[in-house]
Amino acid sequence: MLIKIEKNKENIALCVTQKDYTAGNTYSMSNLALNYKSKKEYDKAWIHLNRGLAITTAKNKASIMNTAGVMHLHGYGTPKDYNKAISYFKQSSSLGNMYATYNLASHSFYYDYDFAKGIEYTILGIQQKHKTLKKLLGDCYRYGKLLPKNEE
DSSP states (O other), X not given: OEEEEEEOTTOOXXXXXXXXXXTTOHHHHHHXXXXXXXXXXXXXXXXXXXXXXXXXXXXXXXXXXXXXXXXXXXXXXXXXXXXHHHHHHHHHHHTTOHHHHHHHHHHHHHTSOOHHHHHHHHHHHHHTTOHHHHHHHHHHHHHTSSSOOOOX
């Protein structure tokens, strides 16, 4: 039984089935929360995020933790909390979520200016098969961000 079909602003159909949602599939909860976030309905997004975060053992908990990190980082429906966001990203990354690892790497480079941490997360992300992290590292060399510019 289908409980929700909507399109977010990227025009991607989100289908969440009753079976997945009621079975505690946090990936389904995360997708529904992201859909509400894209429509700026943050209260509804947090309902689904909190339900997913309350599940202590879940196959896809990494996804919902990353989404919660993004919500805290930007203050979507909650006060901005950088430390809480980073904590969620670290937990999610440790569960193998390459998007959380990307968030950690990019924030290490561009906000914390911690090059060593940024490289550490970039290497982890590349091992997790995140292609954009290779580009992020290349851009650091190309544009001389935090590194001497590569003139070759």
